[in-house]
Amino acid sequence: MYKLSTLVLIASISWVFSFGAYAAGESSNTFNRMMKPKAPANLPPAEDGIHDPESPGTHQLQPPKEAFDGLVKAKFGNHVDWIKSINAKKITPRHNSADASAKPIIMNLNIVRQVKGSMPDVVFPHDRHTLLLACSNCHTGIFIPQKGANQMSMAAIMLGESCGKCHGSVAFPVATSTCKLCHSKPKAKNAELKRSTAGK
């Protein structure tokens, strides 16, 4: 028993040392001190942190990588561009649970929202939203179907209101890499300014 306890002591010392080495890896002047390392994407269920590897059902689930193979890639969210994947017929989601032939009615109307800050104006495309959703999903519970009737802000969106009901949890995320997907129309004023300075 004496030897066993010695070994356990060695183990605990090596624990402390490995922790020390872990901490020593980050010296005070490392490059990108504040930046978190990129989290691995599309992990199999047993390794994703929310599925219990001890549940037999976890191992029956399809790994996301397998399902996403061949879909159009994106740099955020599921790392899949869902709209492009549908348009390229890589996936054909049903519009009715029992009827595979049901097709959505596409509404082709862009709404331009002039924003207060310096960001480009927002263009809301009805077409790709009606491809996936019913009118009743947004109107009138989330958005009043009238121009100028809906107050919204990025703060509210990040708190899960208005666009944030979907964007930030299932539709493309609110991130620095996605700002321009909505803020896509250069401001009229800026365009004029650019023209006037370009002439001089």
Add this chain to the structure above:
Amino acid sequence: MVIKQKLLGLGLVLMSVFTMLIPVKANAEYGDIVLNNFADASEMRPVVFPHWFHRIRFNCSVCHADLGFQFGAGKNEITMAKIIEGEFCGACHNGEIAWSIENCDVCHSGVPGTPTQVKGSPLRASNIATPKN
């Protein structure tokens, strides 16, 4: 005996080294929802709903308009009784459109004690606070 003890010691050394190197992090798929309104209390594992798997097969409106699923993790108060009656998940998971509910472990596969939540984008504040009006 000595060899066994040495192996035990070596095992402990390796274990301690590896546990320090691999931090445990939740890297769930974007849009994954953990539902734990009633599961823990019923001594079942929480449910993990994979949005990605379902959106490959169905448009959003199928569940969120036709079946009446409200937007928001945990807002629908889904129970097994409702599912058996053909509401919510039970509208498809009935052995006709999708596999039936006898596969308990496939949905109830979450880590016990995980709270109801959605795996969202880093800038989403849902895990931090919700405005109370």
